[in-house]
Amino acid sequence: MGYGRSDSYRVATTQDKDEKESPKKKAGKDMDDLKKEVPITEHKMSVEEVCRKYSTDIVQGLTNAKAAEYLIRDGPNALTPPPTTPEWVKFCRQLFGGFSILLWIGAILCFLAYAIQAATEDEPAGDNLYLGIVLSAVVIITGCFSYFQEAKSSKIMESFKNMVPQQALVIREGEKMQINAEQVVAGDLVEVKGGDRIPADLRIVSSHGCKVDNSSLTGESEPQTRSPDGTHDNPLETRNIAFFSTNCVEGTARGIVVCTGDRTVMGRIATLTSGLETGKTPIAKEIEHFIQIITGVAVFLGMSFFVLSIVLGYSWLEAVIFLIGIIVANVPEGLLATVTVCLTLTAKRMARKNCLVKNLEAVETLGSTSTICSDKTGTLTQNRMTVAHMWFDNQIHEADTTEDQSGCSFDKSSTTWVSLARIAALCNRAVFKAGQDALPILKRDVAGDASESALLKCIELSCGSVKAMREKNKKVAEIPFNSTNKYQLSIHENDDENDNRYLLVMKGAPERILDRSSTIMLQGKEQPMDDEMKEAFQNSYQELGGLGERVLGFCHVFLPEDKYPKGFAFDTDDVNFETDNLCFVGLMSMIDPPRAAVPDAVGKCRSAGIKVIMVTGDHPITAKAIAKGVGIISEGNETVEDIAARLNIPISQVNPRDAKACVIHGTDLKDLDQGAMDDILKNHTEIVFARTSPQQKLIIVEGCQRQGAIVAVTGDGVNDSPALKKADIGVAMGISGSDVSKQAADMILLDDNFASIVTGVEEGRLIFDNLKKSIAYTLTSNIPEITPFLFFILVNIPLPLGTITILCIDLGTDMVPAISLAYEAAESDIMKRQPRNPQRDKLVNERLISIAYGQIGMIQALGGFFAYFVIMAENGFLPSELVGIRLNWDDRSNNDLEDSYGQQWTYEQRKIVEFTCHTAFFVSIVVVQWADVIICKTRRNSVFQQGMKLADVYRLSTKCVAVHNFSFCPHLPSWWFCAFPYSFLIFVYDEIRKLILRRNPGGQITHMLCMKISSRTSTFEIIICQSNQNDLMNNSLVLLVSLLLSSTSLQAGWKERPTIRLAKHHFLLNVPPLSSSFSPPSLLTRQHALYKKMTSHPSSSQPASPTRNTKTNRTNETGEGRGVQLFVRVLCPPFYFFYSKSLQHLTASNTVVLHRCVWTAMEKGEGPTVPRPSLSQQNHKGATPVSTPVHTGVSTAVSNSRFCFKKSSTIICTLNWVEKKVTPPHAFFSACVVVVF
Missing domain, CATH: 3.40.50.1000 (HAD superfamily/HAD-like)
Known part of the structure; x- marks a missing residue:
């Protein structure tokens, strides 16, 4: 399976062709330039300056001659396509990349070995030929599968091309002409209207209600107004620039082209996107690391036995055959297919959870993620503007912004609310699209801008049909919103048949609406707009604005019938009606809710x-x-x-x-x-x-x-x-x-839901865990496959296991169980660990190799050899007779070889016995692999805790069926039982191993017996015991606790800081956490200590003997976590030392080293002075305290002392110092901190 993320593209450039510069240096320079801000300055120029710069006329446009000259100089207005990677190259990447290369090497070596045998033997065995063919077939089939699964990422530029308009309306020499968009040049005078796509970056020179959709470029969800006036130094935010490939949604505008093709903002993004180089995915690096390990082991063993074979007297041709055989035996033939299928199964599972994975390797990458940079609109939010708050009757009311309308509501019976809702419904151009009556209101599509759509849905939910409301209050006149007035106004007939007055409603920027209002509606009645109400308005406006919400003001007025009788002709161009002295009704604020x-x-x-x-x-x-x-x-x-x-x-x-x-x-x-x-x-x-x-x-x-x-x-x-x-x-x-x-x-x-990403992270972490289990299971059978060949060379016994049977194991019986491990459920702490560290937490590490090869694999090999020797003994060849018999055994001319009982065996008879041994050895490996697949289900949990599922039974039954189909030997059923004791031994051994891990988390035995822990997750509690001396807390406790909270939690990667508890004398007193950011831990290491009341005189002091009931904190999962014990004790009076068995192996030098590291760092800090601690060199007793002022720079100490806390070690930090103004040693105390990793 290949590990390429995507194609590498050449960066498009518009530099002069004559410029001499190396392509690599030139590409790097271009990429740096593209990462800089948009180099557009025309938005700061006047229209006249822009015309002079491009030699154009604001009315006539460019001349045809000038346009042709610019076209030759700048090239066509098109995006430069990068060179595409041929499909055959992509296929070859899948065929020869990553793990595939190891299998190809194995196949080539097999063919080479067969060629040597064919050249030197009359009737060469075909095992190596068959193995080479099978390995080649595995690589080709898996490569084809990966290629079709991962066909992606080569069509980025094609997507950009789809955004380029085909035609453009330009003015040249005073005439409007429709030309191909590629012919547009800098300086062209272009005209756009609603529905057009902008053909280049334009400097707007005139506009009539023009709005553009910049959402694809800037993320702004609402249409943006375009006008000739510059409004911002940033060209992406100013109103007088329209960008290439964005859409004009309404109005018309004219503009001068300032950038074309690759020089446009969109062109720069396209070039930058296609030119970026991406590195290997984490899983690709893991596979590469795995290949290095397997290759190293194979080459080491192969070369070692090559030399050994020469020393033992074999010919160099035989030594080469042995070398090739050992290297090939180390190649796990079925692992490539297993990894590919596991990733594919996870990708399909993620697709069912709304995560469509284009690249199989991205499945695991998401699980390794340590930082998510998330967009806001549509990802974190619902991508729909929603009314969040209303202010009326001098109160802020909260609207229901939940997706299922299950949130809070407000009082809808208020007369003021009825008036506010009527204004929001009538002064609104948004309408529901037809044919959606059966859909929930929030899911209906709306024709209109985002804010008016939000108002429409809010009123529809609260007051019923807006359409019916509008039919009762027919619109007779309207002034649309514009950037100058900043309000929208409409006039409607009154729905009261007895009232012939027209209703004028207005909405817009709150400050503009307030300026046009002389009264305010409170509890359904109009009252004068006095200073108190203006202040209330300002406070509410600022509060809603501070929430990040878009606020609109609403007002209305009934026009007097005597001035505006029924049928009055309202003129919205030359306004002939009153737009001041209105009645302010309220505010409504909108936001795209989470x-x-x-x-x-x-x-x-x-x-x-x-x-x-x-x-x-x-x-x-x-x-x-x-x-x-x-x-x-x-x-x-x-x-x-x-x-x-x-x-x-x-x-x-x-x-x-x-x-x-x-x-x-x-x-x-x-x-x-x-x-x-x-x-x-x-x-x-x-x-x-x-x-x-x-x-x-x-x-x-x-x-x-x-x-x-x-x-x-x-x-x-x-x-x-x-x-x-x-x-x-x-x-x-x-x-x-x-x-x-x-x-x-x-x-x-x-x-489009951020929550789906978190689901993907969990799936990514799960596949890493399960791949690790699958690889551990697959690699284990390598030892019983390799050792027969080694014994064949070293001890000169007949070959116990043939090449064909090895293929039956790797590509037959082991495949389904290995793949089925991808279905293992996630362990409960999978989303409580820290992200995997790619530098430290490897897919295949030395401890996994230790378990697979050094522990379980060895037991499996013993089981296979036991079956081999039993069969040989049953046929007359005792183990002592087998040593050194290989040459005679394989000699075709020797047909009278005697066994231990004097019986003679022909070559054909010997081969039948040998093939029977191959089959029995094969069956033994399968039987012991039963236990292996069961123990690989968990890392630390017992199988009895995890339980067995129907799928687990299916795995074992599949192996049985496969063995039955592969094996055609008489008496085979009786030989199945040879390996059963070893299968049981593996199961019992691993259960004991896991029990030790659970009982002794973090100890040296744990360190040897477990796979490398990939993440850390622990929470803990600090209990501090102190005496009556009040200034202990002031001078030392804060320093000590701060150091612990910062240093240990940062170094160990704990997700939660500890809870602090204070034990005073015989009583445990709960103390609130030091900061509100501390989370209550879910698992606590509670060190309940009871101290006898201490005397204040050193002569009468005896070491305190704290009684404690320690409950070690352990993660309850399989290998992903570690137990942590943290002890903090402040003992007084002097020379009281907290005794613990776990501290006995520590030396004073450990204490002193950590001592110096911490306090040397503190001397660089700033803050109040405290006495310097003494360094105890005499087993923590008899030290003479030294009082030296130092600074308590805790943050500095943290950054410089983190290296003191190391894995698989226990460190004690003993801080001894004395208080000022107190004669030592009365106030002397020792704070002992023990962290067990």
């Missing part, structure tokens, strides 16, 4: 050690509000702005390190260098990037990758495609996603 499942999904990510970063093009306030709503910014965590507001100080006076959360604006991000970017990502745990450009999204991804993170990126627009391509795994949206983003991504969310 999806219901997202907060829980974000919480699962945090529990799993995955950092979730929001990257959006939305406004920072809105982004921050959504981030808090979904839990990306945790409750209680503050940004720099929050801290400044709380302390009422300028932001510049706040230390950024004090804020765990931060919201970074795109304009600020533009000015950050790489070091500052790394600092933000490293020191802030909760991050939101707002108003980001496509280039900035890419920079964010690269920054996370520099931190060593495995990065997943979600996105749906063209603007997301560079980040999707660069990420370790790109996740596109299946519903709202553009074709470009889907092509650039590795995985597609069919339901």
Whole structure:
């Protein structure tokens, strides 16, 4: 199976062809340029300056001659396609990449061995030939399977091409002409109207109600107004630039072309996306690492026995045959197919959970993810604007924003609400599309912009049919919303037959609506708009705006009948009616609310050690509000702005390190260098990037990758495609996603739901676990397959196991059980571990090899040899007689070979016995593999805890059927029983091994007996015992606890900080956690200690003997976790030492080393001074305390002392110091900290 992520594209460039520069250097330079901000400056120029720059006329446009000159200079207005990779090259990558190369080497060696045998023997055995053919067939079949499964990622540029318009309307020499879009040049005067696609980047020179859809480029979900006036320094946010391939949704506009082809913003994104190079996936690296291990073992064994064969007197040809045989025997022939099928099964399972995987290797990559950079709109949110709050009757009311309308509601009987709802329904151009009456209101499609659609659905849900309301109040006049007035107005007939007055309703920017209002409706009655109500309005407006919601104001007035009688001709161009002195009714605010499942999904990510970063093009306030709503910014965590507001100080006076959360604006991000970017990502745990450009999204991804993170990126627009391509795994949206983003991504969310990503993470972690089990199971049979060949060479016995029977095992009986391990259910802590560290947590490591080869494999080999020797003995050849008999046994001319009892055997008779041994050895391996597949179900749990399923029985029955079909030997049923004791021994041995692991987590025995632990998850409790001396806490406890919380939790990767408890004398007192961010741990190591009341005089002091009932914290799963014990004791008065058996093996030198590391680091810090601890060199007794002021820089100590905490070791940190103003040793105390990994 190949490991390529996608094709590598040449970067399109528009530099002069005569420029001499190496392609590699040129491509790198182009990529760096493309990552910079958009180099458009025309939005800051006046129209006249733009005309002069491009030698064009604002009325006549370019001349034909000038246009032809520019076309030759700049080239056609088209995206430069990268060279495509031929399909045969892609197929060859699958055929010769990754694990396939190892099988090809094995096949070639088999053919070579057969060729040597054919050249030197009259009747060569065909085993090597058959094995070579089978290996070749396995690689070809698996390669074809992978190729068809992973056909992807080569059509990114084709998706961009689909966005390019075919025709454009230009004005040249004063005449309008329709030309091919490729012929548009810089300086052309282009005219666009609603429904057109923008043919190039335009500087708008005139506009009439023009709005464009920039969602694919900037992420803005609402149509954006285009006008000649520059409104922002950022070209992506200013109103006087229209971008290539975006759609004009309404109105008309004229503009001067400023960029074409690859130089457009869209062209730069296309070039950047296709030119990005991506590395190998984590699973590809794991397979490569596995190949290195297997190749190393095979070559080492092969060369060793080659030399040994020469020493033993074999000819060099025989030694070469032995060399090839041993190397081939180490190749697990069926593992490639097993891994491919396991990944495919997981991909299908993920597809049923709305995660469509385009690249099989991406299945596991998602499980390794440590950082998710998520888009906001449509992924974290519902992708529908929804009314969230209303302000009327001087109260803020919360609307129901849930997807299933199961949330809170409000009082709908208020007269003011009825008036507010009527305005929202009538002053609204949105309508439901036809034929949707049977659908729920929230799922209906609406023709209209997002805000009016939200109002329409809200009123339809609350008040009934809006269509009926509009029919009763027919519209007679309307002024649409525009950027100048910032309001929308409509006039309607009154639904009261007894009242002939016209009703004028208006909505718009709240401050504009307030300016036009002289009264306000309260409890259904109009009251003057006094200062008190204006202040209430401002407070509510600011509160709703601070939630990141879009706020609209609503007002109305009944026009007097005497001035505006029935049939009055209202003129909306030259307004002939009153638009002031209206009655303010209320506010309504809208937001795209979070999806219901997202907060829980974000919480699962945090529990799993995955950092979730929001990257959006939305406004920072809105982004921050959504981030808090979904839990990306945790409750209680503050940004720099929050801290400044709380302390009422300028932001510049706040230390950024004090804020765990931060919201970074795109304009600020533009000015950050790489070091500052790394600092933000490293020191802030909760991050939101707002108003980001496509280039900035890419920079964010690269920054996370520099931190060593495995990065997943979600996105749906063209603007997301560079980040999707660069990420370790790109996740596109299946519903709202553009074709470009889907092509650039590795995985597609069919339901656009962030929660589906978390499901994918769990599946990815599960497949890694199960692949590890499957590989452990598969590799175990290598030892009983290799050892017969080694004995054949070294001891000169007849060959116990043939090549064909090895193939029957690897490609027959072992395949189904190995694949079936992919169906193993997830263990309960799978989403509570830290992400897998690719540098440390390998798919195949030395401990897995130790178990497969050194432990279980050896027992299996014993079982096979036992069956072999039993059969030989039954036929007259005792074990002592077999040693050294090989040459005579294989001699075709020797037909009178005598056995242990003097019986003579012909060559054909001997071969029948030998083949019978092959079959019995084969059956023995299958029998012991029964036990192997059972024990591989778990890492640490007992099989009795995990239980057996029907699928497990199916695995074993499949092996039995396969053995029966493969074996045609008389008396075979009786030889099955030879291996049963060894199968039982494997089962019992492994159960004892797992019991030891569960009883002694983290000990040396555990270290030897278990596979390498891939993740860590532990929670614990600190209990501190102190005496009556009040200043103990002030001077030492805070320092000690802070050091522990920071250093040990950071180093060990624990997801939760510990709970602190204080034990005073004989009583245990609960103490609240030091910070609201501490989570109550789910598993606690409770060290309940009772201390006798201590005397205050050293002469009468005796060592305290704490009685404790220790319950060791262990993870209850199989190998994924570790037990952790943390003891903290503050003992007083002097020289009281906490005694524990687990500390006896420690030396004073361990203490001193850690001692110095911690306190040397503290001397560099800042803060209040405390006495320096003494270094105890005499087994923690008899030390003379030394009082030296030092600084308590806890954060500095943490960063410099983390290396002190090592795996598979127990470290004691003894801090001894004395209090100021107290004569030693009365206040002397010792704090003993023990961390067992």
